[in-house]
Amino acid sequence: MIVNQMFPADLFAGKCVFVTGGGSGINLGIARNFAALGAKVAICGRTQSKLDAAADELRALGASVHAQAADVRDYARLETVINETQAALGPIDVLVCGAAGNFPIPAEQLSSNGFKSVMDIDVLGSFNAARAAFAQLKATRGSIIFISAGMAYVPFPYQVHVGAAKAGIDMMMRNLALEWGKHGIRANSIVPGPIAGTEGMKRLGGSEYEARAQRAIPLGRYGTVDEIGQAAVFLASPLAAYVTGTVLVVDGGSNLTGSASFGEAIEALMGSAG
Ligand code: COA
Numbered sequence: 001m002i003v004n005q006m007f008p009a010d011l012f013a014g015k016c017v018f019v020t021g022g023g024s025g026i027n028l029g030i031a032r033n034f035a036a037l038g039a040k041v042a043i044c045g046r047t048q049s050k051l052d053a054a055a056d057e058l059r060a061l062g063a064s065v066h067a068q069a070a071d072v073r074d075y076a077r078l079e080t081v082i083n084e085t086q087a088a089l090g091p092i093d094v095l096v097c098g099a100a101g102n103f104p105i106p107a108e109q110l111s112s113n114g115f116k117s118v119m120d121i122d123v124l125g126s127f128n129a130a131r132a133a134f135a136q137l138k139a140t141r142g143s144i145i146f147i148s149a150g151m152a153y154v155p156f157p158y159q160v161h162v163g164a165a166k167a168g169i170d171m172m173m174r175n176l177a178l179e180w181g182k183h184g185i186r187a188n189s190i191v192p193g194p195i196a197g198t199e200g201m202k203r204l205g206g207s208e209y210e211a212r213a214q215r216a217i218p219l220g221r222y223g224t225v226d227e228i229g230q231a232a233v234f235l236a237s238p239l240a241a242y243v244t245g246t247v248l249v250v251d252g253g254s255n256l257t258g259s260a261s262f263g264e265a266i267e268a269l270m271g272s273a274g
Contacts, residue, residue: 006230011237013038016089016140018082020072020129021099023050025198026147026228028057030096033229034236035063042066042085042092044078045099064089072099072125079132091136094236097126097169098147102200104158104266115161122165123172130176130187141184143236146173148189148247150255157266170247177245186244188235193251196222209268218253 017034021027022043031041035058043058045051048069055067066088070081085092101121105114130137130144137144151159152166170189177187194201194217201222214221231250234240249255 007037007233007237009037011037011233012094014040014090015093016040016042016085016091017094017096017236018042018044018085018092018129018133019096019098020070020078020125021045022067022096023047023054026192026195026225027096027098028054029225029229030098030145030232031058032061033226033233034094035061035065037233038062039094040064040066040089042068042081042089044068044070044072044081046071072097072128073120075128075132078125078128082129082132082136086136091139091142092133093137093140093142095129095133095137095142095144096147096232097129097144099125099129100147100162100165102159102162104270105161106158106270107160110161115164118161119165119168122162123168126169127172130172134180134185137180137185138183143186143188143240143244144173144176145232145235146170146187146189148173148191150191150193150249150251152191154255154258158270173247174245181244186235186240188240188243188245189247190228190231190235191247191249191251191255192223192228193217193249193254194222195225195228197225203269216257217251218256221252223250223252 017039019027019031022031023045035041041063051067055065058065066085068081070078101118146169148170149166151163173187173189
């Protein structure tokens with residue numbers, strides 16, 4: 001892991017990091033990066049077996065771990081798990097709101113309930129986590145990192161629900177940065193670009209458009225899960241003590257080229273799915 005060579009190995013020693021959706025993908029990568037720097041890590045998600053496997057991975061990095069299932073749409077359950085985390089690991093210093101839902105679908109085929117489902121997971125779920133962790137974050141003068149996406153800024157085919165949800169997340173982030181700054185709480189977002197090995201990218205894998213899509217990224221490649229983890233480490237660290245209310249785009253410059261290149265790949269995927 002590159003992060004160990006960049007930051008002191010005890011940078012987050014004694015700190016507690018809570019990651020929603022931390023059982024897999026980018027969110028687990030973020031949890032790993034904090035664990036590698038001495039943090040105690042709590043993860044939640046919908047599936048306990050997935051969380052248990054992720055917890056083993058995090059413990060192997062030396063972290064104390066709390067891993068309990070909670071659907072971020074269920075405020076009462078999430079609040080219980082967040083309170084249990086404080087009892088098990090101490091108050092939360094860093095909250096990462098990563099839980100999200102996504103599937104590509106033409107807007108005219110998306111049901112009202114499908115739209116609501118993604119809004120509920122992404123927007124309401126992120127608010128629920130921030131709201132439930134507020135007292136702990138106030139006590140620690142902690143920070144919140146939201147996981148946004150490029151489609152919050154540039155419309156992307158078949159992502160009307162995700163674009164709306166992620167734009168909502170980023171405005172919520174700014175509101176919380178404004179309101180909670182007086183408590184010493186910072187709030188920021190990360191916009192990950194296309195990240196290798198994630199579920200979304202695996203779905204595009206093997207597409208004849210994949211190589212072209214990678215070439216269209218100014219840095220010429222997909223990002224890595226650890227590159228997002230390192231951005232989260234930066235935002236939560238003392239290096240970013242005066243950074244709040246901002247969006248850190250970690251996408252190899254993808255946003256500079258719009259959605260056309262990936263649009264083509266998604267069109268092909270949707271076409272092959274019938
Ligand atoms: N295509 C079209 N509609 C979909 C869908 C898909 N792939 N997945 C869910 N929906 C719709 C359902 O049809 C339903 O609407 P309806 O009642 O009008 O039929 C609505 O969304 C809720 O469906 P449900 O099965 O209850 O989903 P959920 O709310 O429990 O979970 C997701 C929604 C997005 C989390 C789920 O689709 C999923 O697991 N996706 C893959 C995993 C994922 O998104 N990971 C995150 C990557 S960023």
